[in-house]
Amino acid sequence: MHALSRFGIPLGLAGLGGGWSAARSYLGAPLWPEEILYATATAMWLVLTATYVFRGLRRKGTFRSDLKHEVAGPFASFVPLVGILLSSHYSQYLPPWGSWVCGAFIAALAIVAAQLLAHWVTAGVSMQSIHPGYLLPAVAGSFVASIGFSIIHAHDAAIATFGVGMFFWLLVGTVVTVRLMTGGELTPAAKPGLTAYLAAPAAANIAWMVSHPGPMGAVQLGLTGVLAIMTLLQVMLLAEYRKLRFTPAFWVFTFPVGATTNYAIRWLAATSLPGREVYAWTILGLATAFTLAIAARTAASRGSRTQRDKSHTVNEGG
Template sequence: MSKDPGDPIGFRISLNFFAIPLGISGLGGAWTTASAALGAPGWINGLLFWISGVCWLVLSVLYVGERLRSRGAFRADREHPTDGAQAAFIPVVGLLLLAHFEQYMARSAAQAVCWVLVFSLAVVAGQLFAHWLTGQTSFPQLHPGYFLPLVAGPFVAGITLSVVGAQTAGRAALGAGMFFWVIIGGVVTARLITAGPLPTPAIPALSVLLAPPATGGIAIFVAYHGRTGTLQTAFLGIFMTMLMVQIFLLPQYRRIGFGLQFWTFTFPVAASANYGMRWCQSVRFPGWQELSWLALAIATAVVLAIAVATVRSLVPVKRDRTPRPATELEPEQKTD
């Protein structure tokens, strides 16, 4: 939360808070794959999606309630030079939740909700892209977080559309994500190479480079019923390249002080574990189950560690108010 002088409580919900339910739902998706491929307990993914859903609903209500009190607040958030892309978190999390909870809904109802969320994501993505095209964002302000609304967003939409039975629309969303991946990816990569280092708070956004190949690969698996082919193999090659890049970025990540921005890591890590397990299940090489469990364990450990660190950072530190004995007074405090 950030300070808000006009709020009597003193805090306001920012868009980057939605990275919390995004990461938890991403981990829920990984445990769903593990349940099907490895026989992992099914209640774990259900619990994760319920936690994510409650968090998403509470944050959405608080966020909308706050912004309705200020004219132009939604637009100001969306056009923020560094955080504006996170406006897409809200419909993206909704799509991830629907991919799980659609099993408890009538097919027609699930499809109706899905189209509302897809339309909401399209509106946000369209507004963001139109704002960027007008030249109101400077080159140094770009970062990999821009991949979310126009790349990972359509890929997630493709997953959910396929899950609710709209396979053709899901494949179309996959194509939209691939198009914008080429367009946005080239510009963001050029910025990272030529425009100097990212500000420290934006460094975790480098992990988002894993999200497009991971979510796109999952979308292909779902849309084509688990089959592998040339396109899926190409996505795997890109994913492995980005994974290698992340390994070499670990020293950069370790130098960052903990903060809310660490939740940026959670969704790419969870989606990567999900994608890796699907490939392992598809190929079934010797040791594929052990490797799948390892990927799931790493993703779970990352999310749990960040969640625990977040809770600890919110707990106020109690100062010791016990009077110090005279023998412990500083020399200048002692009296003759």
């Protein structure tokens, strides 16, 4: 598992934290699940960032090399992406410092995304190596940045950043889809990245809703339709996902699930659908159970690997 892909863990926890935040606002959910998720995500992000930076200090050019990695390169955006989610959440407790920190992480994400794009457009990657994770930096990342700007009350910047996300959604999304349709089957390790097709519309819907509070207009309804069909796509892909051997890379599933849950709660609250609160709580419960299951499987697999390593060491010593 590449070091950058490990940032999918705090990203997924923060994504679910956003779902519980929406539940607190619209369903009267308690505060503690949201804060536990964000605190855990913060601790994980700090540890992973410190470890990654320390490794980079020991090996000059590590980050530049990782950016150019054909498979893991897009995951470089996870570092500032998680920072945006965390700082925008804590900005409510630390004004105005939280807003400045959030803005700094958005700027960092823009720099990382621009570096990645510059590498890609100069023939830095082969068509065969492209995977759905390429949607994350400039597409889902831009929508998350738009959400961050809305939370810190920078409305004009939120709209501008949303436009950036829409542009690259069309551009990069077309390239990724063409590769998937014509370039052969993805490797098993890359298949969890197909959930990026869900992350992009989920983040886009949240971004537009928080920047345009009130009755849903045509843009919101159109984006909701895209999210609905992308959710159905994920249902159709369940058979493929079930064939995969579990690895910590499965954390890539958790952020799209958390973001979709976040929007589903907001959308249901804006409708007059009978039983909408029951549906919202059910969706939130399933998303929470799913993330906890991934965490439990990760801990179990890590424990098994540690035990195997100890047994191997003992056998060698014997």
